Structures are given as structure tokens and as C-alpha cells.
Amino acid sequence: MLAEVVNKYLSLYPAERKGLKLLLQQLEDSENLADRNNYRGHIAGSGAIFSPDLKKIILIYHPTFKRWMQPGGHLEPDEAGPWITAARESAEETGVKFSRQLFKKDKRIPVLLESHLVPSKPPKNEPVHYHHAFWYGFVAESEDIKIEDKVIKEVKWVAVDKVTDNNIQEVIRRLNPLLRLKA
DSSP states (O other): OHHHHHHHHHHHOGGGTGGGHHHHHHHHTTOOTTOTTOTTOEEEEEEEEEOTTSSEEEEEEETTTTEEEOOEEEOOTTSSOHHHHHHHHHHHHHOOOEEEEEOSSOTTSOSEEEEEEEOOBGGGTBOSEEEEEEEEEEEESSSOOOOOOSSOOOEEEEEGGGOOOHHHHHHHHHHHHHHTOOO
16 A cells, blocks of 8 residues: 555656665565654654645644644554644644644655654664654644643744745645645
């Protein structure tokens, strides 16, 4: 299933194949990408959550990366796919409820797929490794934030046109036809 999702994504964005070389190799090698202890790389689901009026996007302050970024986290072994992970993690980290998911034809296909390095965490005995982040878009029911996450302590809404993160800007650009944004 995961290979099918990645292949459908690459049919939409073939120029991104080179940047996903490790993920493609791991899929070819039939590695368990839901195993958090797979320190070559494993799957994460990320959420781009828009306010009900579509003018803002929610960001979390992530203590590991020490920056404001999108919510998201690890694929659990019992989850059907990263679209489930993105929704679960985004809701857990922000307390926001969604009115809908944003997708073109298939809710399983991410709006962005990228691999990035995660720094080591000596207290957890985790070495540097890759996250293969599958990004999905959501619209919140309201701007109410209720943080109950053990790790994430800061969450805020940011105007779409004030976002500086390149990946989030790309997600906004790709979702623009669905949202009719001016960013």
C-alpha cells in the first residue's frame, strides 16, 4: 500500500524522485517503515491545518527541532497509512478538530512528500536518522486550541502570507487551487 501511495505521488511530482531515493530504496528492500527503531528512516505524517476562513495555518514549537513547524509524528504499526497518522498527530498536538481533509482525488496521496534528517536524541539513545514526511491538508472547525500533548507546549495560528518555512509554503502553493488562496 505504501509503495502504491508513493508511486501515485511521484506520478504527480516526478521531479521529486531524486530527493526520495532513500525512501524508494527502503520500500524496494521491504523495510518496516512503521518501526521507530528503523534508524535508516521511518514514516511520519504531517498536517497543514488551515483556519476555517483559510487565512491562517497552525504551527507548533517543536522542542527537538527548536523551531516553529507543522504538527506531525510517527506512523504507528496499526495505522492504515500516513494520512491517518497526520490527522491523529495533528489533532493530538494542537487539540484542533477538523471539518475536512484537503485532497485532489485520493485522500491517501500526500500534498507533499519529503525526507529530512532528525537530530540525535542521546537521552533516548536515538541516533541521527531520516523521517519520510507525508504531508496532508486539513481545515479546522474553529480556531480553538487545546494543548494536551506531553511534548508540544506552544501552538499558534499564523497568517498564511507570513509563513516562512519552505515546505509549508510549498504545501500552501499546492493546495491553493482547492483553497483559492492568494499566497
